[in-house]
Amino acid sequence: MKSVIVVGAGIWGSSLALRLADSGWRVTLVEQHTPGHVRQASAGETRLMRCAHGTDDWYARMAWKARDGWRRLGERAGEDLFHEAGLVWFAGRHDGWESDSARVLQKLDIPCEVLDPTDGGRFFPEFRGDDLAFLLWEPHAGVLRARRATQITARLARAAGVELVRARATPADGAAVEVDGEIRRADRVVWACGAWLPGLFDVPISVTKQDTLHFAVPPAWVTPGTPAWCDYDSSAYGHGDVDGVGMKATSDQEGRPYEPENGERAVDADSLERSREYLSRRFPSLAGAPVLFSQVCQYALTPDAEWIIAETAPGVWLLGGDSGHGFKHAPALAEYVAGILDGAHEPEARFGLHERVPARGLRTSGMTG
Numbered sequence: 001m002k003s004v005i006v007v008g009a010g011i012w013g014s015s016l017a018l019r020l021a022d023s024g025w026r027v028t029l030v031e032q033h034t035p036g037h038v039r040q041a042s043a044g045e046t047r048l049m050r051c052a053h054g055t056d057d058w059y060a061r062m063a064w065k066a067r068d069g070w071r072r073l074g075e076r077a078g079e080d081l082f083h084e085a086g087l088v089w090f091a092g093r094h095d096g097w098e099s100d101s102a103r104v105l106q107k108l109d110i111p112c113e114v115l116d117p118t119d120g121g122r123f124f125p126e127f128r129g130d131d132l133a134f135l136l137w138e139p140h141a142g143v144l145r146a147r148r149a150t151q152i153t154a155r156l157a158r159a160a161g162v163e164l165v166r167a168r169a170t171p172a173d174g175a176a177v178e179v180d181g182e183i184r185r186a187d188r189v190v191w192a193c194g195a196w197l198p199g200l201f202d203v204p205i206s207v208t209k210q211d212t213l214h215f216a217v218p219p220a221w222v223t224p225g226t227p228a229w230c231d232y233d234s235s236a237y238g239h240g241d242v243d244g245v246g247m248k249a250t251s252d253q254e255g256r257p258y259e260p261e262n263g264e265r266a267v268d269a270d271s272l273e274r275s276r277e278y279l280s281r282r283f284p285s286l287a288g289a290p291v292l293f294s295q296v297c298q299y300a301l302t303p304d305a306e307w308i309i310a311e312t313a314p315g316v317w318l319l320g321g322d323s324g325h326g327f328k329h330a331p332a333l334a335e336y337v338a339g340i341l342d343g344a345h346e347p348e349a350r351f352g353l354h355e356r357v358p359a360r361g362l363r364t365s366g367m368t369g
């Protein structure tokens, strides 16, 4: 039986552990806290599921495939992990990121629709779109119950035979890790350590503090049909009130450098100001809505927002650099990485440890600085 040690029980590590256990590997999953603990990126209350990725079609296909994975996982868990409310992109230009996305989605037969800004009234009780060129509607996008999905994935992994070890692992020689003073070996070791990866290996990842805000909104806004939304040029995104945690309205702009283990998890005043400024521009009556829920999380950003899937020594793999857009892909990514570990295919060259050219088209954020 092939064996693997996966370090990190965020959604990437847990999904991979589950996938490998399902396909007959002996799997050890090492996590320093507990799956779904609030320091990990995967413990965000919600994460958006979208297929649009600008000109890129690899991630678009991956996201579309992952959507099936989430539905299957939900069925297996007996719980709805994906709320398919759809997602509206607010396009400020006719020739920008959204029109590139629309072309790719149409080419891949992933359902989408180009709408007039006045159609915004179909989706939201109040909408100001007079600065917009068009709307791009992805009917099969939506909202993932992220923290819950992470906990459930880890639970299913354990039920599938994965040994979950609570400890902080450090790299040892070869395909091995040191855990509580003991060296554990396996055929493969995968370090899926999110924002902790740059503390363990020399990787092109910078970690930034990201604040998310959810607002208490009037009853007319609290309908299951309220979709998710993104404004790429303004680096703003959010979704309707899912599960009573309020309407998310937050920024995808990079925050300041951050330390994931001991960093203070209090939301900054300027994050609130930025969210309110966007609400007042797009949904004016919500400008004064009170904050209902907030979270501090961190991005593990590569310069080009491409992930890292790289073998650094025989059998030793790094899986990280999700760059703030990795949650949605997890079930499909797990299948892809399992194929690599099985020797069925090589990772794409784009995921290597080469020098990266800065780019941001894979994120939902077109705004710099």
Ligand SMILES: Cc1cc2nc3c(=O)[nH]c(=O)nc-3n(C[C@H](O)[C@H](O)[C@H](O)COP(=O)(O)OP(=O)(O)OC[C@H]3O[C@@H](n4cnc5c(N)ncnc54)[C@H](O)[C@@H]3O)c2cc1C
Residues within 6 Å of the ligand: 007, 008, 009, 010, 011, 012, 013, 030, 031, 032, 033, 039, 040, 041, 042, 043, 044, 046, 047, 048, 049, 167, 168, 169, 170, 192, 193, 194, 195, 196, 197, 210, 211, 212, 297, 298, 299, 320, 322, 323, 324, 325, 326, 327, 328, 329
């Ligand atoms: C504010 C915010 C918004 C986001 N929005 C979206 C979105 O809308 N859509 C989307 O698809 N993605 C989104 N993302 C990105 C998504 O959350 C991440 O891509 C995903 O959660 C990454 O999962 P991970 O498993 O790689 O990392 P993590 O969830 O951080 O897990 C890493 C785990 O490794 C453990 N670990 C680290 N070092 C060790 C060690 N030495 N020993 C043992 N355990 C260790 C940590 O404790 C942690 O549990 C967002 C991220 C943030 C921060």
